[in-house]
Structures are given as C-alpha cells and as structure tokens.
Amino acid sequence: MVDIFPENWAVLLLGLLFLLTLAQLLVTYVLSDSVTPPAGVGLFTVYFMATLLGWIAFSLQQNTGMPMAVDVPAVAAILNSYLLFLAAGQRARDPRGRIALGIACLLGCLSVFFLLPKAMYLTQSGLSGLFFAATGLLCGRRALSKRNVGDAIIAGAAALVVVAVPVAHYQLLVGDDMRLARVITFGAYVWCFALLVVGFLTSVLFEYQQHLSHLATEDPMTGLLNRRGLGDTLRISLAKANREDIETAAIMVDIDHFQNVNDSFGHEAGDYVLREVAATLDRLSRSSDAVARIGGEEFVLVLPDTDLASARVLAERICNALGERPLLVDQQRIPITVSLGVASLRGNITLDELCRESDRAMYLAKRSGRNRVASVEPNTMHLSNTGKVG
Numbered sequence: 001m002v003d004i005f006p007e008n009w010a011v012l013l014l015g016l017l018f019l020l021t022l023a024q025l026l027v028t029y030v031l032s033d034s035v036t037p038p039a040g041v042g043l044f045t046v047y048f049m050a051t052l053l054g055w056i057a058f059s060l061q062q063n064t065g066m067p068m069a070v071d072v073p074a075v076a077a078i079l080n081s082y083l084l085f086l087a088a089g090q091r092a093r094d095p096r097g098r099i100a101l102g103i104a105c106l107l108g109c110l111s112v113f114f115l116l117p118k119a120m121y122l123t124q125s126g127l128s129g130l131f132f133a134a135t136g137l138l139c140g141r142r143a144l145s146k147r148n149v150g151d152a153i154i155a156g157a158a159a160l161v162v163v164a165v166p167v168a169h170y171q172l173l174v175g176d177d178m179r180l181a182r183v184i185t186f187g188a189y190v191w192c193f194a195l196l197v198v199g200f201l202t203s204v205l206f207e208y209q210q211h212l213s214h215l216a217t218e219d220p221m222t223g224l225l226n227r228r229g230l231g232d233t234l235r236i237s238l239a240k241a242n243r244e245d246i247e248t249a250a251i252m253v254d255i256d257h258f259q260n261v262n263d264s265f266g267h268e269a270g271d272y273v274l275r276e277v278a279a280t281l282d283r284l285s286r287s288s289d290a291v292a293r294i295g296g297e298e299f300v301l302v303l304p305d306t307d308l309a310s311a312r313v314l315a316e317r318i319c320n321a322l323g324e325r326p327l328l329v330d331q332q333r334i335p336i337t338v339s340l341g342v343a344s345l346r347g348n349i350t351l352d353e354l355c356r357e358s359d360r361a362m363y364l365a366k367r368s369g370r371n372r373v374a375s376v377e378p379n380t381m382h383l384s385n386t387g388k389v390g
C-alpha cells in the first residue's frame with residue numbers, strides 16, 4: 001500500500017496526466033475549428049487544464065512540504081469536480097442542478113477556512129462524489145440517447161469516484177485510517193481522470209465520425225438526403241420490390257424559373273425557398289417514402305409499394321401546396337411553382353431508372369407550360385389537366 005501512496009506517485013502520474021491532457025487539447029484544437037464544434041468542448045478543456053493545475057498544487061504540497069495557508073488542493077478538487085459537472089451539463093444540453101450544486105460548491109470552498117483536516121477531507125471528498133454522481137447521470141443518459149460509447153466511459157469514470165468515496169469515508173470514520181482513505185480517493189481520482197480524457201476523446205471522435213457520415217449522405221442546406229443517401233436508404237426496399245415484384249413510384253420535383261428567384265430576390269432568399277420546398281415535400285410524404293435533393297433546385301421522392309395513380313395524387317397535392325400562396329421572405333412575397341414528373345415501375349428496377357423515367361415526365365410538364373404534373377408509364381405519357389398557370 002505504501003507504494004501507491006500519493007507522495008511516491010504524484011510526480012510520475014503528473015507526467016502521464018500531462019501527456020493525456022496534451023493529446024486531448026490537440027484533438028480539441030483541431031475539432032473546435034470545424035463549423036460545428038463539439039458541444040461542451042470549451043468547459044471540458046477548462047476542466048482538464050484546471051485539474052492539471054490542481055495536480056501540480058497537490059504534488060507541490062506532498063513532495064516539497066511547501067506550507068500553504070489554506071488547503072489549496074482540497075479547494076481545487078471541489079472546484080474542478082463542479083466544473084466537470086458543468087461541462088457534462090453543457091455537453092448534454094441539460095442545465096438542471098447548476099445553481100443548487102453551485103451553492104454547495106461555494107460553501108465547500110469557504111469551509112476550507114474553518115474546518116479541521118479530517119472534516120475538510122470528508123467535506124471535499126463528499127462534495128466531489130456528489131458532483132461526479134451528477135456528471136455520471138448526465139453522461140450515462142447521453143450515452144444511451146446518442147448511443148455514444150465515449151459518454152459511457154465518462155459515466156463509468158464518474159462511477160469509480162462515486163464508489164470510492166463511501167469506501168474511503170468508511171475507512172476514515174470506522175477504521176480511523178486517514179492515510180488509507182486518502183490513498184483510496186487519490187487512486188480513484190487518478191484513474192477517473194485518465195478515463196475521463198479517454199472517454200471525452202472517444203465521445204468527440206465518435207460524434208465527428210457520425211457527422212462526417214451525415215455529410216456524405218445528407219444535403220446540408222435542406223437536411224434531406226442527397227443522391228448517395230437516397231441510394232443507401234433505398235437499397236433494401238428496392239431489393240425487396242424486385243424480389244417480390246412490387247411497384248415503386250418516383251416523383252421528380254423541379255422549381256420553375258428558379259433562376260428568376262435568385263436574380264430578383266437574391267441567393268439567400270433562393271436558399272430559403274429551397275428549404276421551404278424541402279420542408280413541404282417532407283411534410284406531405286409518408287415516413288416510408290425517401291425524399292432527396294439531387295440537384296440545385298431539383299428534388300425526388302421515391303415511394304415504395306405505390307402505384308402510379310397514388311403517386312400522382314401526392315404529386316398534385318405537392319403542386320397545389322407550393323403554388324397556392326407566395327412564400328414570405330423578409331416582408332417580400334415570392335411566388336413559386338413547381339413542375340412534377342411521376343413514374344412507376346415494377347420488375348427488376350434500379351434507382352437510376354426511376355429517376356430517369358420521372359425526369360422524362362418532369363420535362364414533359366416543363367414543356368407543357370410548367371406548374372403541373374406529368375406522368376409516364378413505359379411507352380405512354382400522361383399530362384395533368386389540373387396544373388394551374390402560375
């Protein structure tokens with residue numbers, strides 16, 4: 001037990017923790033430059049830096065016997081564990097408990113001026129255990145909701161301290177062994193800190209990887225699928241449709257004279273129109289349909305297990321919903337209409353074929369005056385007579 005007493009380990013551990021913190025800071029620095037920096041990255045960075053300073057104060061006190069007017073390491077431990085709770089709350093976007101635990105933290109820090117060492121130790125480790133328990137709850141919940149293993153590691157690290165504190169208190173209060181109590185909490189803090197660094201890095205990198213895979217399959221402006229995402233989403237349902245000879249329909253949607261919107265109202269208004277159209281398509285389609293933006297002002301809906309007549313009904317509904325009243329952007333009314341092409345295929349079909357056929361129908365709608373629905377069946381074409389002149 002002597003070997004792991006703080007006096008012997010502090011300097012060695014300090015080096016290890018310093019390296020871990022450096023690695024964490026490096027990754028944080030790289031990721032914080034991205035458009036959407038990871039949630040809580042600022043407070044977690046402050047926590048890691050502050051904890052390192054706390055370790056330095058601790059090893060100075062232990063190894064040099066430097067006299068300190070107040071128990072600085074104890075205050076640092078209370079403040080740092082509260083900081084960790086704040087960082088976890090920021091990452092989980094859950095501010096609950098900040099004020100109540102903040103008051104507890106303040107009282108704990110002030111108690112350093114009038115408590116004797118034993119009572120001070122119990123107060124400090126008790127409060128730290130409380131803040132770590134709250135951190136563990138926040139990160140555990142986030143790990144479940146986001147399915148992020150990094151948050152689970154952070155929760156596990158916090159649980160280590162939560163378990164160690166009552167064991168240490170027992171050794172002190174029942175066994176009257178202050179030295180053993182301190183060894184237990186010290187060991188738990190060190191392992192916890194190392195696990196926290198690993199957990200935070202894992203959590204952030206895991207999230208970053210998810211973000212990259214979204215970027216590859218999602219249109220960032222509208223939040224709809226992009227071409228690749230559409231292919232990924234439909235792989236299974238198209239394979240099923242081919243195997244069971246089920247009909248699949250597609251609706252190609254193209255905004256009419258969109259260039260005029262950009263020229264007359266500006267690109268920002270144009271982007272707004274794209275987002276509004278995307279939202280309407282998303283709202284009017286079923287959850288089993290796949291909606292994607294596959295070009296500048298071109299969208300496609302793929303409707304599994306849907307025949308041509310049903311797909312036309314949806315297309316007419318979209319045409320009417322978008323054309324019935326102008327969009328309001330910055331007090332300006334922007335009238336828009338769309339041309340829609342509907343196709344339905346069965347047999348051994350591919351996404352490319354569905355897009356090609358619905359595109360053919362959409363061009364028929366454009367050529368026939370826009371703001372209408374046209375459909376194609378193999379070798380046959382139908383033009384909507386419900387389209388309105390915009």
Ligand SMILES: Nc1nc2c(ncn2[C@@H]2O[C@H](COP(=O)(O)OP(=O)(O)OP(=O)(O)O)[C@@H](O)[C@H]2O)c(=O)[nH]1
Binds near residue numbers: 255256269271297
């Ligand atoms: N604001 C904005 N405009 C875009 C975006 N992508 C493409 N565009 C614009 O969309 C317009 C497409 O113009 P065209 O292909 O000529 O089509 P159109 O003016 O809609 O004419 P028709 O399709 O024939 O009715 C161009 O002006 C592009 O600059 C985008 O992400 N944002």
